[in-house]
Amino acid sequence: MKILIAEDDRITLKMLTHHLERWGHTVLTADDGERAWELLNRHQDIFLLITDWMMPRMNGLQLCRLVRGLKRDRHIHIIMLSAKEEKSDLLEGMEAGADAFIHKPLNLMEFKAQLRVAERITRLEAKLSERFRDLQKAHEELQHDLEAAGKIQRSLLPDRTPNIRGVQPAWAFQSCEAVAGDMLNIFYLDEHRMGMYILDVSGHGVQAALLSVSLSRVLTPFAQYGGILKRRLNHPPYYEIPDVIEVAKTLNRRFPVMEQSGQFFTFLYGILDLACGRFRFVRAGHPGPLFVSHKTIQTFEDGGGPPIGIFDDPNYEAEEIEMHSGDYLIAYTDGLVETANEAGALFGDSKLMQLLKYCAYPGAETAIADILSHVKRFAGKKPFDDDMSMVGFTLD
Template sequence: MNDILVVDDNRTMLMFMERVLTKRGFNVTTANDGTQALTVLEECPHIQFVLSDWMMPEMDGIELCSRLKSGSYSRYIFFVLLSGKDDQESIIDGINAGADDFVVKDTHVDEISARIKAGFRTLELHNQITAQNNELDSAYAIMKKDLESAGDLLKRLLPAERKLSGVEISYVSLPSAQIGGDMLGYMQLDEENVGFYLLDVAGHGVSSALMSFSVQQSIAVNTGKGSIVKSPIEQAPFYKINSPDSVLKQLNDLYLSDDHNLLYFTMVYSVLNVKTGMLEFSIAGHPPLVWLHAATGDAEFIGQDSFVVGAFDFVEYQTARIQLEPGDKIWIYSDGITEAEKGSEQFTEEGLRQTVMEIKHHPTTVQTEMLVNRVRDWQRSEQFDDDVSVLVVEWTGYSEGEQSCNTKLSTRVNAQFFK
């Protein structure tokens, strides 16, 4: 790297600078004014060092410097302004125009050569940093594309069917970044039972997303010896549906943290008998559920004091049971929705409960989207700082013609209610 463009309208000065700099090992190209200099630089993209006179016709050194230092110019140029003036105002004008150095014409040629060499060292460092930044940009672009692909894959894992036998379901899942740590889902366990869940892995990014994906895969297997939601038995129907607390216990055993893996997650796992309306659920460190009563329009919290999944080996979970009436809804959500912020204020669980009651007359299929939009309007921002997941399940009741079931069973067994 020793190519220099010398610009001067004085032919004698131009020839002198070309001769002395060539003797010192520089490859010198010349131009008679600023306009010609721009043409030379366009034709010679390898030149990044310009030594230019100040006073020239058509385009002087100050204007040439301003153009080369503008953000729209195609490459970085190290610019040295050569002038017959040695006053402070001239130096300030040159530096304000973007010049990297200022040299008076009567400066000894050895000093000029030393300054040029120093300029090339700065130029080389700049080019190294630029090359490294380009490599980083390229790596980031690849990572961004991979993350977007991973995000699309996680979205495909979300259930497509919104209506199962005896229930109507609506959900929203919004990662705060390209991929998030929330996951939700539901499945037909058999003709009478539907399982549904929502989990929130601590943290954000790839590691959290991979864990949520892994947990989802663990739950998705609902047949055979590898299933954690069903267990084989010897009598017909040759399986039994595992209780929600048993499912959480198995997940805790599978994902117990060690010194190399400090990830854990909160979770709700539930099983609804679609013929009787009996709901069994177990909570692992997750916010309480919201139970919306169709008969009264009131909503209340139901929850349990419990530990997260994957943090402790001594954890025992509990299964709670409630009896739903036709039209009752169960809302499950991640704390990204209740901890949405407007200044120092949070939306809160109570804000969610009130909103659930306000939108109860709208179709179930649109209620989760309405809730999320209410929170967006409240915080005056489209974006959330945390992953947001909301799942609502409505028990529509047993089909007409089926034998009536006793729906007047105890409604508050093994569950804690939060007002």
């Protein structure tokens, strides 16, 4: 262990150096505080400073304060030598940064005992530093893995501009962590029908993301991949598209609330008949969509059913909207309206409705982009507490 002694008394300095070197330590010496400070800055591997209180040019208290101001990964243990015995003096030394005191004239047994304490503290700190570095490395690796998982999850989202005849789809996805519990999609079911869903798994982070990814696999519109939105048949047209209520009930059977985690999810799923513009949807504990027609905003606050997985055999109700050219619809997760700013106020349903009413957006794409921008400005520097997603479409 490399030790620095700052002592202007030559006899004390020589005695301490002799014993410390005999006990196997590397010793640096200084006869005043300024010289000691120079050595401390030159040698980054000093673990212990033994300093006298009274020294020329810079005393022990001043040296202690400078040492405690150093930005180093490891703690420098400080033993202060002094003939002072008043409690107020000891307190002043401790406040300056000293870890221990040895009274003059020196008692070799006391000095050796304090040295052992310093060695023990130094070894413990070295172990803690090593463990901290290991934890830091593990954290970085975990963060890297989470970011990779987030990229995989985002790859499950729809194309930025899905090509659906007669429809202008739009969506936004904002996770509060590397991975999210929200998931959405908008897609062709067949040449006559379009499907759209959005879901929000309770909780955040990896556990919620794992369930949302599993759900995205189940909610595929491709019958050959075992999805529940489109079933295979053995006769023409070789598939059938289950009603929205049946989809919700199937999910409820397959994904009961987990006893250990208590996880469940809210869900909105709708089917648009591309020929007549009828949008039939079901919602399970999910906020109702916003339907805008000729600057008139329709909300859906009642109806629906409980979140998926809460009850064994819940009752779900379907709702329908007759859409015409220029009408648009937006579904969202509750993280949107529950976004808080730095003062703790929520964005809320009222601000969302004001935007739709006064901005007179021409369609879902413009509305979703502008709403997201307003929510981010509202939150300011405060990080998002929840995932936030929107999906919708405008009828040509």
